[in-house]
Amino acid sequence: MSGILSFPRAVAAATIVASQLASCALAHADDKPGRTTGTPPKPAQNLSSAHAEIDTEHIFGFSMGSDIGKPGEIEVEFENVGAFGKRSGSYAAWANLNQVKYTVSDNFRIAPGFSLGGQHISGVPGLADHRDLAFSGVALELRYKLVDRAVAPFGLTLHAQPGWSRIDDATGLHIAQYGAEFAALFDRELVKDRLFAAFNVWYGTGGTREIVTNLWRHDSEMQLQAAISYAVQPDLLFGLGVRYARAYDGGALDRFLGDAVFAGPTFSYSISKEVGISGTWQMQVAGKALGDNRSLNLEQFERHQALLRINLHF
Numbered sequence: 223m224s225g226i227l228s229f230p231r232a233v234a235a236a237t238i239v240a241s242q243l244a245s246c247a248l249a250h251a252d253d254k255p256g257r258t259t260g261t262p263p264k265p266a267q268n269l270s271s272a273h274a275e276i277d278t279e280h281i282f283g284f285s286m287g288s289d290i291g292k293p294g295e296i297e298v299e300f301e302n303v304g305a306f307g308k309r310s311g312s313y314a315a316w317a318n319l320n321q322v323k324y325t326v327s328d329n330f331r332i333a334p335g336f337s338l339g340g341q342h343i344s345g346v347p348g349l350a351d352h353r354d355l356a357f358s359g360v361a362l363e364l365r366y367k368l369v370d371r372a373v374a375p376f377g378l379t380l381h382a383q384p385g386w387s388r389i390d391d392a393t394g395l396h397i398a399q400y401g402a403e404f405a406a407l408f409d410r411e412l413v414k415d416r417l418f419a420a421f422n423v424w425y426g427t428g429g430t431r432e433i434v435t436n437l438w439r440h441d442s443e444m445q446l447q448a449a450i451s452y453a454v455q456p457d458l459l460f461g462l463g464v465r466y467a468r469a470y471d472g473g474a475l476d477r478f479l480g481d482a483v484f485a486g487p488t489f490s491y492s493i494s495k496e497v498g499i500s501g502t503w504q505m506q507v508a509g510k511a512l513g514d515n516r517s518l519n520l521e522q523f524e525r526h527q528a529l530l531r532i533n534l535h536f
Contacts, residue, residue: 275456278377278409282420282449283463283488283502284529287409288377290365291325296536298322299333305392307525309516311345315524316355317391321363328370333363337387341394352394359399361385371409381405390430401428415453418461422447427473440473449488457492463502469522482509482523501530 278287291297301319321335339358344351363383371377387399403426410419424445431438444467451461465484471477486504493499504527509519518525 278418280500281451281459281490285420285422285447285449285463286407287420288379288407290331290367293325293327295325298534300532302530304528305524308346309520313346314342316340329367331365336360339389339391354394356389358389359387376410379407396433397430399428399430418451420449442470442473442475444468459490461488463488480511480519480522482506482519496535498533503528
């Protein structure tokens with residue numbers, strides 16, 4: 223509880239976004255008293271250009287929108303995440319996830335992928351000096367669109383991604399890791415064709431065996447994310463993202479280790495109908511590690527985290 227109380231503004235902001243989405247859903251239900259439970263919604267007609275043209279999945283930086291593409295659509299994605307800066311020494315880590323996404327139906331998408339990782343670590347207390355680039359693992363992403371924003375006040379997509387890793391992205395150590403991440407992805411069009419908002423709840427868990435020691439450890443993490451994005455043009459959007467992250471020892475959020483708040487600008491640009499690029503650079507603006515009174519949490523997290531994503535549509 224101490225971690226939450228140290229960041230009341232971050233949690234309050236996340237709560238406000240969640241309550242706003244919930245109130246919209248209730249209002250939508252009240253406006254349609256004649257609709258009985260279990261009756262499927264009618265297909266959307268004459269959708270706005272925002273619904274027709276702007277895919278919200280990648281316009282929020284680290285946060286995700288609810289769109290999953292059209293049935294039969296194939297997409298190749300190259301996602302690159304960088305983490306930079308510890309308390310002292312030189313630290314940089316790069317994680318790359320390459321996926322082929324196939325939208326099976328209006329509501330379901332599957333995306334197998336493989337990952338690469340690299341680290342450049344020198345003089346960081348608690349971490350061995352390391353410099354390497356290697357194949358790090360595989361993953362399978364599954365997404366199910368539970369609420370379509372085209373016919374409801376907001377969109378909601380459920381995300382699950384099991385995976386296996388042979389390299390620790392943060393340290394570069396050889397490991398055998400089995401884990402998964404789960405998320406609820408909300409988004410909403412606040413101003414027609416212009417302003418969009420997203421709210422995500424993420425939970426990740428995994429078991430890791432260190433090859434050198436043959437010892438197992440379990441850890442988990444939870445994040446609340448909120449973002450807004452404004453369309454300067456239909457193919458160019460800028461925004462702001464905020465994330466509140468909590469790290470735990472144990473696979474089920476067992477023992478709290480520390481938390482951090484990240485914030486930074488986002489962008490998304492559609493170079494053409496087939497090619498898009500998006501990203502963000504976020505800085506840790508608040509944080510605390512358990513047992514450490516110094517500002518920021520540079521034990522479980524870094525000073526800066528950045529993302530650059532390239533998407534090819536077929």
